[in-house]
Amino acid sequence: MSNNVGNPAICYRIKKYEVVFDAHNTMASIDYPLAIDDMTIQGVYYLKQYLTYLKIETEFCQMFNQDDLRDLLVNYGRMCGFDYRIELFNIFELVLNNAVFSVLSGELPSRIRISVQQYKEIKNLFSNMSDSQIQLIILEAVEKLLHHFNISDSLMSYYIKQCGINLAKRLKSVVKHNRLQTVVILEQELKTPPLTTFNASDRMSDHRFRLLIEKIMNCEKSVDKIDIIRTNFHSLHDYIDILNTDCLLNDEYEELFKTFGDVELAILTKIVFYEELRNNSI
Numbered sequence: 001m002s003n004n005v006g007n008p009a010i011c012y013r014i015k016k017y018e019v020v021f022d023a024h025n026t027m028a029s030i031d032y033p034l035a036i037d038d039m040t041i042q043g044v045y046y047l048k049q050y051l052t053y054l055k056i057e058t059e060f061c062q063m064f065n066q067d068d069l070r071d072l073l074v075n076y077g078r079m080c081g082f083d084y085r086i087e088l089f090n091i092f093e094l095v096l097n098n099a100v101f102s103v104l105s106g107e108l109p110s111r112i113r114i115s116v117q118q119y120k121e122i123k124n125l126f127s128n129m130s131d132s133q134i135q136l137i138i139l140e141a142v143e144k145l146l147h148h149f150n151i152s153d154s155l156m157s158y159y160i161k162q163c164g165i166n167l168a169k170r171l172k173s174v175v176k177h178n179r180l181q182t183v184v185i186l187e188q189e190l191k192t193p194p195l196t197t198f199n200a201s202d203r204m205s206d207h208r209f210r211l212l213i214e215k216i217m218n219c220e221k222s223v224d225k226i227d228i229i230r231t232n233f234h235s236l237h238d239y240i241d242i243l244n245t246d247c248l249l250n251d252e253y254e255e256l257f258k259t260f261g262d263v264e265l266a267i268l269t270k271i272v273f274y275e276e277l278r279n280n281s282i
Contacts, residue, residue: 069091125137
């Protein structure tokens with residue numbers, strides 16, 4: 001799929017890495033998720049694929065108005081009940097999906113702001129559609145999108161079409177269960193944020209974090225550990241960091257989670273099981 005496949009210079013450098021580091025057999029994992037990510041590839045091969053796909057996604061997003069992109073992320077955060085500036089999720093996929101929905105509502109793909117009226121039209125369009133019909137209209141919308149942006153690069157076209165197929169698969173399920181609102185990102189008015197202890201601005205210093213971890217590990221009672229955590233930790237980043245320190249025992253994790261509200265649990269679950277949720281494997 002890449003112009004560099006078979007390039008002698010590229011192959012030589014990869015082989016040279018193998019001598020010392022065995023880089024082609026080294027597992028790799030990068031935090032920011034791609035829309036399409038082949039985890040069967042390892043090492044430098046995976047890194048090359050990741051950078052190639054990331055470049056495609058970035059170039060595609062640059063075709064849209066940057067204010068529209070920011071508002072899309074804000075609306076997505078409001079819809080899911082989290083701060084989009086903290087969490088890691090694939091931006092390209094959100095933009096592409098809304099561009100496709102814009103086409104289906106009769107607008108240009110560059111208009112990724114979806115109104116309530118457009119949503120009603122899209123929902124009505126999908127009503128009583130078979131799975132094959134859903135896939136057909138999604139792929140047709142993708143073709144219109146490619147034509148509108150004059151995308152002639154074969155790899156980018158292939159990547160976008162594959163994402164279109166993935167969107168069609170997801171839509172078959174959400175339409176069947178009347179959950180279309182979980183896929184289409186609507187313009188939303190600012191509402192009171194959900195009650196949650198997670199606050200991006202409350203991240204503590206590394207020094208204070210280490211002191212609290214030591215204090216927790218020196219506690220003999222689970223209730224005291226949990227009290228320290230709930231009293232002092234208010235940042236999503238700090239919560240994730242503390243869960244990675246192994247300062248709690250198995251039963252203590254369960255006791256901590258019992259003190260969380262639904263929103264807090266949903267945010268943590270979405271981060272921890274991001275790939276599984278996106279791929280519908282759990």
